[in-house]
Amino acid sequence: MDELSADVVVIGAGFAGLSAAVHLAGAGRRVVVVEEAPRLGGRATAFVDRETGERVDNGQHVLFGCYRETYAFLDRLGTRALAPLQQSLSVTMADATGRRSTLTCPAWPPPWHLIGGLMRWNALSLGDRLTSVRLGPLLRDVRRRGAASVASEVPPRDTVSSWLAARGQSPRLREWLWNPLAVAALNQDPAVAAAAPFVRVLGELFGPGHEDAAIGLASVPVDELYALPSQQYLEARGGRVLTKAPARVQLDARGRVSHVEAGSTRIATTAVVASVPWYAFARIWPGDVPAALLAVATNAALMESSPIVTVNLWFDGPVMRERFVGLIGGPMHWVFDKSAIFGAAAGHLSIVSSGAHAIARLDNAELTRLATQQIVQALPEAATRRLVRSVVVREQRSTFSLEPGAPPRPATRTSIPGLYLAGDWTDTGLPATIEGAVMSGHRAAQAVLAGA
Numbered sequence: 001m002d003e004l005s006a007d008v009v010v011i012g013a014g015f016a017g018l019s020a021a022v023h024l025a026g027a028g029r030r031v032v033v034v035e036e037a038p039r040l041g042g043r044a045t046a047f048v049d050r051e052t053g054e055r056v057d058n059g060q061h062v063l064f065g066c067y068r069e070t071y072a073f074l075d076r077l078g079t080r081a082l083a084p085l086q087q088s089l090s091v092t093m094a095d096a097t098g099r100r101s102t103l104t105c106p107a108w109p110p111p112w113h114l115i116g117g118l119m120r121w122n123a124l125s126l127g128d129r130l131t132s133v134r135l136g137p138l139l140r141d142v143r144r145r146g147a148a149s150v151a152s153e154v155p156p157r158d159t160v161s162s163w164l165a166a167r168g169q170s171p172r173l174r175e176w177l178w179n180p181l182a183v184a185a186l187n188q189d190p191a192v193a194a195a196a197p198f199v200r201v202l203g204e205l206f207g208p209g210h211e212d213a214a215i216g217l218a219s220v221p222v223d224e225l226y227a228l229p230s231q232q233y234l235e236a237r238g239g240r241v242l243t244k245a246p247a248r249v250q251l252d253a254r255g256r257v258s259h260v261e262a263g264s265t266r267i268a269t270t271a272v273v274a275s276v277p278w279y280a281f282a283r284i285w286p287g288d289v290p291a292a293l294l295a296v297a298t299n300a301a302l303m304e305s306s307p308i309v310t311v312n313l314w315f316d317g318p319v320m321r322e323r324f325v326g327l328i329g330g331p332m333h334w335v336f337d338k339s340a341i342f343g344a345a346a347g348h349l350s351i352v353s354s355g356a357h358a359i360a361r362l363d364n365a366e367l368t369r370l371a372t373q374q375i376v377q378a379l380p381e382a383a384t385r386r387l388v389r390s391v392v393v394r395e396q397r398s399t400f401s402l403e404p405g406a407p408p409r410p411a412t413r414t415s416i417p418g419l420y421l422a423g424d425w426t427d428t429g430l431p432a433t434i435e436g437a438v439m440s441g442h443r444a445a446q447a448v449l450a451g452a
């Protein structure tokens with residue numbers, strides 16, 4: 001067995017693990033990242049389509065201006081410019097009749113920029129628009145006390161739908177704005193998902209800066225935005241990245257971290273950041289989960305998962321005027337024109353269904369049919385084009401469920417000396433977003449440094 005040593009071993013090379021590793025390497029620590037898969041990125045990665053040769057994201061990953069931890073991570077890597085933000089929120093929605101309408105928020109102080117945008121939005125009647133004003137006090141409260149504090153006061157049994165209805169948000173406003181936002185952020189039906197994480201998201205998006213809700217899309221495949229640059233950053237500072245290396249954490253006789261076995265490599269270390277998903281937590285041990293972590297493992301095993309389905313379509317010509325469009329009234333929720341986002345390196349559309357329990361088990365042909373049908377209805381230009389290729393990507397365990405009564409999420413520090421947890425499923429207060437993952441990575445790195 002090969003022998004290595006490291007100040008810190010990070011298990012898992014998604015956003016959480018790599019943000020932790022980069023933060024630690026930037027602080028002068030020798031870091032080894034261990035990844036079971038053959039490529040970096042975890043649930044946010046990319047692959048090469050065998051027929052077109054294009055690099056295809058395993059799902060569309062969206063950033064927002066309020067993702068401060070994420071953009072700090074990209075700043076450290078020098079890749080912020082690869083995910084430019086809109087000047088302010090602007091999003092086009094389309095329904096099954098082909099009607100399109102764009103919500104654009106003016107550069108006013110928040111929350112008036114949102115109210116101003118909604119007041120001008122012709123997708124809604126005046127009565128529908130006026131119901132949005134009822135959220136004004138909540139958003140002003142967010143500015144005074146912070147999104148986390150306001151979200152913590154939401155009754156735990158409230159769902160997104162019940163919470164919005166109780167605040168007088170009209171069915172039309174929910175259909176065209178709040179439900180699409182909730183599905184995108186929470187990856188779950190608003191009638192099922194708990195309201196508190198949605199309120200946290202709402203508070204972050206429409207918080208102190210008018211650019212907080214602005215959307216950022218990576219102009220390169222997502223692994224080129226952060227995963228490959230992270231590897232370069234780590235290796236330039238004496239770190240290592242091991243792929244195709246299942247990790248097992250070994251403890252000494254006193255119950256402290258002793259070393260990590262990663263495939264055929266033994267890595268001596270006194271600190272481990274475990275950034276694997278909830279469903280993989282029990283697999284990082286050589287046998288049974290240590291007794292000190294049984295509660296964490298039990299809760300992780302009880303976490304339900306929520307799927308995302310992405311149907312990538314190649315047409316024989318352009319079908320969109322926008323970079324992305326929200327889809328109303330069908331199983332698919334968003335369509336992204338990757339040629340407009342990536343440039344000449346891509347020629348496909350990515351059509352995303354979040355919280356896709358109802359369709360995730362359909363076969364590829366049926367998913368392609370559903371996506372194509374909805375695109376033709378919402379984007380009439382598609383009816384004049386010929387479909388030449390489709391590639392379906394299913395992420396059955398894309399995110400954890402946010403139903404009321406879900407198991408508690410674990411803290412960064414554990415009862416095992418030298419072991420820290422990261423991942424979007426840890427107790428960040430956010431749903432399973434990129435920002436939550438990066439926040440957890442930074443917290444874990446800070447905890448390691450504080451304990452050194």
